[in-house]
Amino acid sequence: MALAIPKETYNGKIYNVQLGTGDKAVTIGGASALPFLGFEGTFPNKPAVAMEVMDIAPDEWPDTVKNAIGGAGASPAQWAKFCQDAGADMVALRLMGTHPDQQDKSPDDAAKIAGEVAAAVDIPLMILGSGHTEKDTQVLQAVATATRGKNCAIGKAVEENYKTIAAAAMANDHKLIAMSQLDVNLAKQLNILLSQMGFDKERIIMDPMSSALGYGLEYTYSVMERIRLAALLQNDPMMQTPIVCDIGVNVWKVKETMAPDADVPEWGGLEDRAKAWEVITASGMLASGADMLIMRHPGAVEKAKELIAELM
Amino acid sequence: MALSGVQIFKYLPKTNCKKCGHPTCLAFAMKLAAKQASLDACPDASAEAKQALGEASAPPVRPVTIGAGDGAVKVGDEICMFRHEKKFFNPSVFAVAIKDTEAGDAAAKKIEAVKASEIDRVGQHLKVDAIAVTEESGDPAKFASVVKQVVDDAPGVPLILVSINPAVIEAGIAHCADKKPLIYAATAENAEAMAKIAKEKKASLAVSAAGLDALIELSEKVKGMGVEDLVLDPGARKAKDMIEQYTIIRRAAIKKNFKPLGYPVISFATRDDAVSETMAASIGVMKYASIIILNNIEKWKMLALLSLRQNIYTDPQVPMQVAQNIYKVGEAKEDSPLLITTNFSLSYFIVRGEVENSKVASWLAVMDNEGLSVLTAWAAGKFTASRIAQFITESGADKSVNHKELIIPGYVAILSGALEEKLPGWKITVGPREANALPSFLKGRA
Numbered sequence: 001m002a003l004a005i006p007k008e009t010y011n012g013k014i015y016n017v018q019l020g021t022g023d024k025a026v027t028i029g030g031a032s033a034l035p036f037l038g039f040e041g042t043f044p045n046k047p048a049v050a051m052e053v054m055d056i057a058p059d060e061w062p063d064t065v066k067n068a069i070g071g072a073g074a075s076p077a078q079w080a081k082f083c084q085d086a087g088a089d090m091v092a093l094r095l096m097g098t099h100p101d102q103q104d105k106s107p108d109d110a111a112k113i114a115g116e117v118a119a120a121v122d123i124p125l126m127i128l129g130s131g132h133t134e135k136d137t138q139v140l141q142a143v144a145t146a147t148r149g150k151n152c153a154i155g156k157a158v159e160e161n162y163k164t165i166a167a168a169a170m171a172n173d174h175k176l177i178a179m180s181q182l183d184v185n186l187a188k189q190l191n192i193l194l195s196q197m198g199f200d201k202e203r204i205i206m207d208p209m210s211s212a213l214g215y216g217l218e219y220t221y222s223v224m225e226r227i228r229l230a231a232l233l234q235n236d237p238m239m240q241t242p243i244v245c246d247i248g249v250n251v252w253k254v255k256e257t258m259a260p261d262a263d264v265p266e267w268g269g270l271e272d273r274a275k276a277w278e279v280i281t282a283s284g285m286l287a288s289g290a291d292m293l294i295m296r297h298p299g300a301v302e303k304a305k306e307l308i309a310e311l312m
Numbered sequence: 313m314a315l316s317g318v319q320i321f322k323y324l325p326k327t328n329c330k331k332c333g334h335p336t337c338l339a340f341a342m343k344l345a346a347k348q349a350s351l352d353a354c355p356d357a358s359a360e361a362k363q364a365l366g367e368a369s370a371p372p373v374r375p376v377t378i379g380a381g382d383g384a385v386k387v388g389d390e391i392c393m394f395r396h397e398k399k400f401f402n403p404s405v406f407a408v409a410i411k412d413t414e415a416g417d418a419a420a421k422k423i424e425a426v427k428a429s430e431i432d433r434v435g436q437h438l439k440v441d442a443i444a445v446t447e448e449s450g451d452p453a454k455f456a457s458v459v460k461q462v463v464d465d466a467p468g469v470p471l472i473l474v475s476i477n478p479a480v481i482e483a484g485i486a487h488c489a490d491k492k493p494l495i496y497a498a499t500a501e502n503a504e505a506m507a508k509i510a511k512e513k514k515a516s517l518a519v520s521a522a523g524l525d526a527l528i529e530l531s532e533k534v535k536g537m538g539v540e541d542l543v544l545d546p547g548a549r550k551a552k553d554m555i556e557q558y559t560i561i562r563r564a565a566i567k568k569n570f571k572p573l574g575y576p577v578i579s580f581a582t583r584d585d586a587v588s589e590t591m592a593a594s595i596g597v598m599k600y601a602s603i604i605i606l607n608n609i610e611k612w613k614m615l616a617l618l619s620l621r622q623n624i625y626t627d628p629q630v631p632m633q634v635a636q637n638i639y640k641v642g643e644a645k646e647d648s649p650l651l652i653t654t655n656f657s658l659s660y661f662i663v664r665g666e667v668e669n670s671k672v673a674s675w676l677a678v679m680d681n682e683g684l685s686v687l688t689a690w691a692a693g694k695f696t697a698s699r700i701a702q703f704i705t706e707s708g709a710d711k712s713v714n715h716k717e718l719i720i721p722g723y724v725a726i727l728s729g730a731l732e733e734k735l736p737g738w739k740i741t742v743g744p745r746e747a748n749a750l751p752s753f754l755k756g757r758a
């Protein structure tokens with residue numbers, strides 16, 4: 001019996017979104033089929049891996065990942081350089097120090113650090129607030145201005161604060177990361193709201209909210225699959241933005257990446273276990289449609305990039 | 313492809329005799345199409361109808377069981393492409409490869425590793441399911457000795473016999489014929505001999521070919537020889553090829569009811585580099601591989617892979633949950649601390665595990681929040697002060713303890729004021745945010 005390969009007819013396509021400038025610029029998106037199905041679509045861009053840098057020392061990160069970064073964590077610019085040398089496609093600067101419960105750094109401080117980081121590397125930059133909805137509006141406004149012309153990804157804009165953050169990104173020609181809470185309709189709704197205020201949907205990167213392996217990964221996985229199906233099969237223009245998955249922050253807070261060998265002998269050695277946790281979380285996100293990952297461990301990044309190469 | 317009601321109707325006697333319990337043959341045909349009735353209910357159905365409808369109603373991916381007894385594993389029998397459509401039913405089976413050149417100590421170590429592979433995660437017992445004895449030596453006697461070693465040392469563990477040499481398989485299967493092993497593999501060259509062994513020993517048989525066209529031809533040929541329980545290997549080894557080929561196979565089976573590909577898939581994720589092997593296996597878990605062969609089963613690797621498998625194969629419609637109850641952790645007494653959490657399995661087992669780690673015997677009140685985590689339940693208005701108060705009062709928690717202090721999760725500290733109002737006389741203590749801080753918190757109080 002001969003098989004006519006059962007192909008899907010995709011009507012839609014993911015937008016291409018370029019970040020950064022010059023020859024180190026990165027373009028993500030562009031897929032015209034479900035992840036890596038080369039027999040029925042094209043994938044002009046490989047998923048990008050951004051490595052996370054903070055404006056404060058990574059004191060709260062588990063030892064395994066802290067040691068892997070070494071002394072670089074002492075200064076954001078040096079840390080960013082370290083990531084570039086480690087093979088990151090992008091640097092994701094998270095301004096955790098601006099959070100009122102952390103160091104409550106001022107928007108001006110944040111802008112200064114963002115400028116230093118931008119000057120230290122030539123790969124594209126993503127700049128994330130601390131997740132404090134009110135403070136992020138001021139902080140991201142300041143950093144958007146300070147990095148004008150660098151074509152960064154700024155975020156995360158959420159339902160409560162998207163207007164100000166989108167306006168800052170728009171005024172300074174940046175791209176925008178829009179995060180919703182693990183729900184297909186909420187993801188679409190936020191893109192619609194952004195479009196309604198005049199933000200070009202082709203400049204949005206959607207963050208469906210990530211989770212770590214073993215801690216809700218399946219929710220993110222299925223939400224992403226459903227977003228991709230809506231984008232490609234139903235040709236929904238509000239779902240065709242590329243997807244970013246912020247995984248390091250979720251992975252490096254779970255027990256599997258922290259518990260010493262002696263406490264959990266049945267889990268195997270901490271070094272391998274912790275790294276594998278980030279790698280397999282990355283694998284899950286790639287398989288379900290991620291166009292960009294934010295990761296922490298240089299060893300895990302290297303392996304994720306190996307997998308990406310194998311998938312293209 | 314599944315038949316429509318009208319297509320099925322054509323095969324029925326069309327007498328409207330009502331013996332099936334339906335007013336007309338057409339009504340019955342509609343029920344059959346909707347899979348709400350079985351053809352057995354019509355006593356007058358012809359043999360031809362039974363055959364045609366039987367084929368059409370067979371599951372799109374044939375269920376195959378490997379092994380016998382308690383350890384046997386079932387694969388296949390899947391009905392959807394995406395887990396959100398319904399769910400994935402039969403979790404990928406992990407098998408470690410033991411080469412016949414590893415006979416003796418090396419093999420013994422791997423067998424031990426399989427036996428010690430069980431971990432508890434969110435209330436489920438997860439483990440490496442099977443062993444694949446792999447011929448490298450070319451020597452049937454050597455292969456057979458390793459099969460025997462496995463059967464002797466790990467009698468319940470399902471076996472996969474890997475060789476393309478029928479004489480090798482014959483020698484190996486002599487030690488495990490009653491254990492319903494999976495034979496890997498029939499190829500274009502050895503198909504007759506392999507099919508003969510599989511039929512005689514009632515074993516399942518993998519067919520292996522490079523590419524889908526060759527695979528289809530081979531699977532039809534082997535089926536024609538009378539072997540029903542097949543498993544497919546299209547030869548994909550690179551992650552991209554795995555995703556593409558396994559997707560085509562699953563789609564052909566489910567969407568086109570294309571019988572030659574309507575079988576479970578076996579995937580060789582084996583790599584020299586342990587992390588690369590883990591990555592390849594993870595792709596298999598997510599993308600339709602029913603059996604995944606690994607070179608090694610380091611504990612950290614299996615923790616990641618078994619957790620991924622558990623995530624992908626949970627029911628997306630119903631979160632894993634535990635029963636609402638006041639659980640006793642350790643030798644809790646009347647004066648032991650009382651803590652509260654939700655009935656989401658993940659929350660319960662994490663918290664319970666940490667309370668156990670603390671060695672402080674405690675009571676854990678688990679409230680039914682439809683399986684939502686603490687913060688999700690709170691955000692959804694299901695873990696509120698009044699509901700918690702009602703639960704504490706009605707559940708009899710106050711009878712388990714002789715004190716009136718309730719420890720609540722740190723993330724819902726905001727509830728403490730309202731709770732003290734709703735539970736007059738109670739002291740509400742805010743615990744740590746993350747459960748892993750519970751041991752020091754509980755010890756610090758003791």
Ligand code: B12
Binds near residue numbers: 182685689690720743
């Ligand atoms: C997966 C998930 C979902 C899943 C549900 C999964 C489930 N079964 O619960 C889905 C997609 C359905 C969902 C839906 C929603 N979610 Co949700 N979800 C998550 C996510 C990603 C993970 C939750 C999880 O599984 N955590 C793991 C479990 C184990 O955590 P836990 O129960 O809290 O337990 C920990 C601690 O609390 C502590 N602990 C637990 N019990 C106890 C007891 C004591 C005594 C102590 C001391 C400690 C302790 O130990 C555990 C480990 O440390 C989180 C974000 C995140 N990364 O945490 C958001 C999150 C919980 N969701 C959120 C929201 C807002 C929602 C929605 C309201 C979104 C919406 N607008 O629709 C809906 C509500 C659901 C509804 N209407 O039915 C918010 C809550 C915000 C807030 N602070 O209130 C979060 C935090 C995301 C965010 N940052 O905004 N969600």
Ligand code: SF4
Binds near residue numbers: 325329334355
């Ligand atoms: S029992 Fe058979 S013949 Fe009689 S009505 Fe039902 S389908 Fe028709």
